[in-house]
Amino acid sequence: MADHRSPGRYVCICEKTFGRWADLNRHLESSKRHNKDPRGPACPVDSCSHLSKFTRADNFKAHYIKQHGASSDEADAYIREWKDLGMP
Numbered sequence: 001m002a003d004h005r006s007p008g009r010y011v012c013i014c015e016k017t018f019g020r021w022a023d024l025n026r027h028l029e030s031s032k033r034h035n036k037d038p039r040g041p042a043c044p045v046d047s048c049s050h051l052s053k054f055t056r057a058d059n060f061k062a063h064y065i066k067q068h069g070a071s072s073d074e075a076d077a078y079i080r081e082w083k084d085l086g087m088p
Contacts, residue, residue, distance in 0.1 A: 030055040041082045043068075057082075 010024040011017050014033055018024040028034050029063040032055060040054035045068050054060035070078075 026056075041079065044078065 009017050009019065012024060012027060012034075014031075016027060018027065032038065035055070036040060038053040038055045040056050040069045041060045043050050043060065043063065044079065045064075048067070050063060050067075054063065056080050061072070061079065063077055064070045064075045064078065
């Protein structure tokens with residue numbers, strides 16, 4: 001699935017390059033291009049225009065803080081609740 005073309009560069013089949021193997025793996029697991037079922041939480045704000053689930057919890061956290069004025073602690077608490085419900 002990936003091609004290691006030069007030292008320190010990992011290239012995905014979609015041609016994106018990464019400096020670390022772990023970054024390529026995260027891309028493969030969370031990219032909507034490669035994974036049609038996002039594993040992150042959905043925004044709990046009813047009036048939010050972002051209707052689909054996020055691909056990663058850190059992306060959700062940034063959205064929740066920036067778009068809805070939540071604190072970092074509030075975002076972390078929501079993510080903990082979401083994970084406690086057995087979500088990935």
